[in-house]
Amino acid sequence: MREMVAMFSRIDQRHGGGHARSAVVQYLTTDVSGYLHGHFPDDDVRRGMYSAASELAYLSGWMAFDNGEHPIAQRYLTTAVSLAAEADDAPMAGHVLRAMAHQAVELRHPAEALDLAAASVEGSRYASASPRERSLLGVVHARALAAAGESQAAAAALLRAEDDLAAASPGDDEPGRVFFFGEASLAHETACVLRDTGDLEGAKREFRRSVRTRKASSFTRTHAVTLGYLGSVQARQGGIEEACATWSRALDLMDGVHSARARRTAADMRRALSPVRARGIPLVRDIDHRAAAFLAQSS
Template identity: 60%
Template sequence: MARERNERLASLLGEASWSRAQATAAYNRVAAETLNGEVLENSKIGRSHVSMWVGGVQPSGIAPVILCQALSRRLKREITPQETGFTAATSPAQEALDWRVDPLIALSDLGNDVNTDRRRLLAGGVYSAAALILPDATWWEAMAEPPAEEPAARKRVGRGDVETVRELSLAFSRMDQRRGGGHGRRAVDEYLKHEAHGFLRGRFADEETRRAMFAASAELAYVSGWMAFDNSEHAVALQRFNIAVKLAARSGDAPLSGHILRAMAHQALDMGFRHEALQIAQASVRGERYAAASPRERALLGVVHARALAANRQNDRAAKALLRAEDDLSKAHDGVEEPDRTFFFGEASLAHETACTLRDLGDHQRAVKEFRRSVRTRGAAFRRTHAVTLGYMGATQIAQGGVEEACATWTSVLDAMEDGIYSGRARQSVVDMRHLLSPFRKRGIPAVGELDARAASYLAQVD
């Protein structure tokens, strides 16, 4: 019996403007990022696979999940297996995103090793809009309540243990800023799964220490999530952010909860989930999450809120939110106590996020100006973010018609990337660079040919 052509998949590939070869390349990139060298069924495919799937063959192994992830990134919205005409099961890792699941159970469910963790994430789906729906106020209130009883047989946990977890979070966060999220995240996860999990199940010196340990562990889970997000491991990042929010809620630290929600909103924006991003960003600046935060953290929450407003075409509100973020940052000065987690956010970061907001508002000229300010004021300790900023700036310049100007900017991106940055976001800027240069390849512009060849060589080495 002849198979029925998969018109749903064919339509999505057409919407993405992908040939069979381009779809194959995108699939293999996502698979390589997700599996990190692990070989599973359909961990790498050829053009014939795509042709067979369009022809009606049901893909097996991890193929439905990977192809949906590739299409979601391309089309900037969630693509489910059902939309592609495929079927996929539900994984334990996805079930752990349920807000009712205890964070300690979710931590223990990270698996005994990274490969097990990846299999469980891959077993059931991609970055999902459904998982971005936040719990209601009663959930937050219940989570902040002290436990009814404490196990007496557990080891005693003191302030020194809390400081150790905090120091580790800061150290890996600084490494992420220098080298990118693809460097060192496994070590963070191992510590989370074993040491931090043990502390959280311990016997605390007092209630203040208990809350402090949950807050410190929430920050470490957030760092793991941010590193995964930066390295384009989006399903992993969402799971880690989910755990971090639960731990922060248990600690009763409202500004920390806002900080993590802000990261979730940032990721949702990058993934194209504009409506969900705005809902999460609004939650991040609601009540004590903003009111009790330090000036620098208020500015950080506020500028991501501005970006979400701009992405949803709420231009006037976005402009007001930008002004408030600038005002908040101006109040951050010596003598004002700030949490360590905000160390990276200063004038350069504010300029970067402001530029992204202006870009989304369609003001490319002012966006380029803010990107330049970000590049000019950023310190050497933030090389990864520097590369991402340059990538965005080049894309904005070429949107204005400044081809050679964009090439000069993107040359600096490759200079940074080739010097040892492990970042999926930065790597994606190189992929986008080649795509944006494609209309100019046959015009005989020397800078275009040289940069395109260099970018292709770089991607061939890292893919």
């Protein structure tokens, strides 16, 4: 089961949540459901099975979230929390609550996001987690604090997340579900916090660090979104041509990606370009047409 989760997770990172999610759901509702109703030789095996099932339900929910299917995502994420509780796996529960907080931030529900993020770093959910997973929980907590207008607390949470990631080492006994989280992911989330608290220069620096340190071939969906966000910050600072060059790189990566977050990034490009669309700037016209084409083919 964990090997299947790892395979589907890598597909999600490369192609987006809209690709192969039906296969994940099929495996969860047939094979895995049958396993959970089977006989376990001992309690350790039972807890391990429920923990692995929680991870697969989480992945189903995360993929639905990435593809903009939010009610479905919430249903699977809630199931994942229940399975983690049955497994007595506090870090797994924290991991899912973190995803639910991330979704609430994206949906602009700051109070709910903060409640969920605070729960994810509470007690053994944080204390029993590996350093890498603690950093992941902490940086999403920072994003929720920023969304709720608590800038100083968000800055403190970012520092703790940086310290936690610095404490991670190759010899850690960490779960496979955090394979994607490293310097590039931390820089991306840090940039989002800085952007949301008004520090555009800091956000631009961190988005660039994320782009520089990520392996784009393995994490294509997120890399495209990061470039999209970087371009939006550049545009807000008046650098339209610089933003277009960045967005061109993002659109290059979006071919074959099925993700509502990628679609929203393309829509944001067109929205940012609308005030200058009539000026006849070739680069602006090219990016606007490419973003429109991507939206048309991926809708």
